[in-house]
Amino acid sequence: MTDLSGIEAALRAQRVETPSWAFGNSGTRFAVFGQPGAPRDPFEKLEDAAEVHRHTGIAPSVALHIPWDEVEDFDALRDRAHKLGLQLGAINPNLFQEPEYKLGSVCNPDPQVRRRAEAHIRRCVSIARQVGSPAISLWLADGTNYPGQDSFRSRRQRLVDTLRTVYEQLGDVELLIEYKFYEPAFYATDLADWGSALLLCQELGERARVLVDLGHHAHGVNIEQIVSLLFAAGRLGGFHFNDRKYGDDDLMVGSIDPFQLFLIYAELVALDAPAAGVRFTIDQSHNIEPKVEAMIQSVLNLQEAYAKALLVDRAALEAAQTGGDVLAAHGILVDAFRTDVRPLCAKVREDLGASTDPIAAFRASSYAERAAETRAGGASAAWI
Numbered sequence: 001m002t003d004l005s006g007i008e009a010a011l012r013a014q015r016v017e018t019p020s021w022a023f024g025n026s027g028t029r030f031a032v033f034g035q036p037g038a039p040r041d042p043f044e045k046l047e048d049a050a051e052v053h054r055h056t057g058i059a060p061s062v063a064l065h066i067p068w069d070e071v072e073d074f075d076a077l078r079d080r081a082h083k084l085g086l087q088l089g090a091i092n093p094n095l096f097q098e099p100e101y102k103l104g105s106v107c108n109p110d111p112q113v114r115r116r117a118e119a120h121i122r123r124c125v126s127i128a129r130q131v132g133s134p135a136i137s138l139w140l141a142d143g144t145n146y147p148g149q150d151s152f153r154s155r156r157q158r159l160v161d162t163l164r165t166v167y168e169q170l171g172d173v174e175l176l177i178e179y180k181f182y183e184p185a186f187y188a189t190d191l192a193d194w195g196s197a198l199l200l201c202q203e204l205g206e207r208a209r210v211l212v213d214l215g216h217h218a219h220g221v222n223i224e225q226i227v228s229l230l231f232a233a234g235r236l237g238g239f240h241f242n243d244r245k246y247g248d249d250d251l252m253v254g255s256i257d258p259f260q261l262f263l264i265y266a267e268l269v270a271l272d273a274p275a276a277g278v279r280f281t282i283d284q285s286h287n288i289e290p291k292v293e294a295m296i297q298s299v300l301n302l303q304e305a306y307a308k309a310l311l312v313d314r315a316a317l318e319a320a321q322t323g324g325d326v327l328a329a330h331g332i333l334v335d336a337f338r339t340d341v342r343p344l345c346a347k348v349r350e351d352l353g354a355s356t357d358p359i360a361a362f363r364a365s366s367y368a369e370r371a372a373e374t375r376a377g378g379a380s381a382a383w384i
């Protein structure tokens with residue numbers, strides 16, 4: 001494809017949602033290293049997200065995690081977002097930190113705990129309505145640690161029954177279901193893979209779709225093929241972008257395996273997924289790197305992956321594929337991956353009124369230094 005103006009238009013229309021929780025302090029199970037200038041409340045997280053959008057031009061929405069982003073007045077939070085040029089994105093119910101959830105949330109053997117989890121999701125649905133959020137994004141930490149601990153069949157039944165009740169309350173809010181193969185459960189996770197998530201969505205109804213987090217698969221799993229399968233089933237709901245070397249490392253997207261990221265985008269372009277309402281969200285944890293700059297870099301990595309995918313010569317690829325020319329087909333894809341798209345992306349950002357060189361502009365702005373000064377005092381927001 002050499003229609004450069006079409007490619008530029010597609011890049012201008014690209015949208016990436018940033019996660020509120022990646023702006024607050026986070027860490028590993030060993031330590032949380034607080035950073036100077038880390039936001040102290042959801043309002044300050046929005047300021048950081050607006051800074052990312054200001055430099056990149058394609059990150060105008062922010063996902064929230066409840067109760068991490070609980071505020072007294074959600075109208076005020078929404079209004080603040082709008083004043084900063086942002087929208088509030090998917091609402092993520094947190095069903096993994098209360099002591100009651102030790103044996104699970106919606107799959108817990110105790111019906112009272114299941115009711116509590118259900119009530120929390122309902123509350124998130126009402127927050128979504130209030131702030132104009134389009135989706136509830138649900139990840140469950142539910143699972144078991146030992147064989148025999150609980151019955152697979154009963155847990156599945158509780159999962160379906162509870163989510164069915166919630167599903168009825170959704171109205172026009174969409175339900176995204178995220179899977180993850182292990183952690184915190186170490187023997188059997190209740191929603192461990194795309195197949196279990198897809199089956200659940202099909203049981204619930206068409207407003208339930210699957211969310212693919214890049215860090216939630218075993219090694220060697222072909223994520224781009226999963227993307228294609230889910231899309232064909234009409235159930236690709238969105239992404240949690242990040243990268244990893246080992247487990248669910250939540251490193252910056254494209255930092256470890258940029259080729260995989262490109263292949264996922266190549267699949268999305270082939271499917272015309274951006275037009276099909278797929279949500280593109282970052283889900284990362286910046287433990288040692290400065291958070292706002294890391295988020296800007298992550299958005300840029302997504303922009304470059306998309307640009308390269310748009311450059312794939314689709315007609316030539318199809319001809320090589322149908323002609324059985326293995327190496328020509330592979331070469332066409334790799335050619336696009338090898339293209340330096342940085343000037344193209346810089347132009348697109350300039351056209352959007354964002355920064356041609358976002359990292360340099362962010363550093364020159366002294367935003368981080370100012371945040372460290374003005375946000376002194378009070379407790380930083382953190383995931384624990």
Ligand code: RM4
Pocket residue numbers: 092139178180213240248283
């Ligand atoms: C999980 C999963 C969820 C995220 C939590 C904090 O591993 O990726 O999306 O909300 O972490």
Ligand code: MN
Pocket residue numbers: 139178213240283
């Ligand atoms: Mn995730």
Ligand code: MN
Pocket residue numbers: 180213215216248283
């Ligand atoms: Mn994760």
